[in-house]
Amino acid sequence: MPEGDSIWRAAAQLHAALAGQQLTGSDFRVPKFATLKLDGWTVNEVVPRGKHLLMRLRGPDEEQLTIHSHLKMEGIWQVYPPGGRWRKPGFTARCVLRTATADAVGFSLGILEVVRTADEDSVVGHLGPDLLGPDWDLAEAERRLRAAPDVPVGVALLDQRNVAGIGNIYRCEACFLSGVHPAAPVSYVQDLPKLLIDAKQLLEANLGPGRRTTVLNKQGTPVGRNAGRPGYWVYRREHQPCLKCATPIRRGVLAKDTGTEERDIYFCPTCQPPPGPKA
């Protein structure tokens, strides 16, 4: 599952390629929209909302539609020169948008639908505050998390209805930075705002190419024992020494997690002591 920063980058790339451009062709390869043709429509903008992508278009008669997509597990949008050879198998293409200057192709999209722009809330209105959004609201995200105090915080952070944009990498890394065990119930976390701010800073620090979470200080200088080497604090570092205390990193699974590839959690048992019995 992509993280919010991946979606942000995808939106920026699509926006650069498509915004202001008129579609010369469109092809929706999903049954519900197979007959929809948006030739002649103009792309206003492409914006990320949590892990969702919204492409907003206006029609010849000023009607406004939004192409809503979600990458889910395998999805990806790629931009090609007009008529360029695709780098993914054609049968996995779900949406093809052509302009005079670029072709944008969405492959293996988990969700692809077209809604009236005025009805966008029907597809993304359930999302919690977006960590990378212009309307980021720390207090509201905290309120939503605290509404279910017994849920493991590692599960609550992935629930996009609480806060939008966190996937497994940032869930693990933010919990580490806050010294919080991912299995600890939300009520057990003393400083939820710090946890959210850590996650937000990690996402923001990764809006450029590449991804690492160990670059953290304000000067952009690598910190910790991992300085100079790209990487993560705990994510996929099972058995390797903690970069703060050298304790071997552990991998675990959160019982209440329903996802598949997102189930693994990584943590330092010393820096993130497991929750004790509730007082």
Ligand SMILES: [Zn+2]
């Ligand atoms: Zn440690």
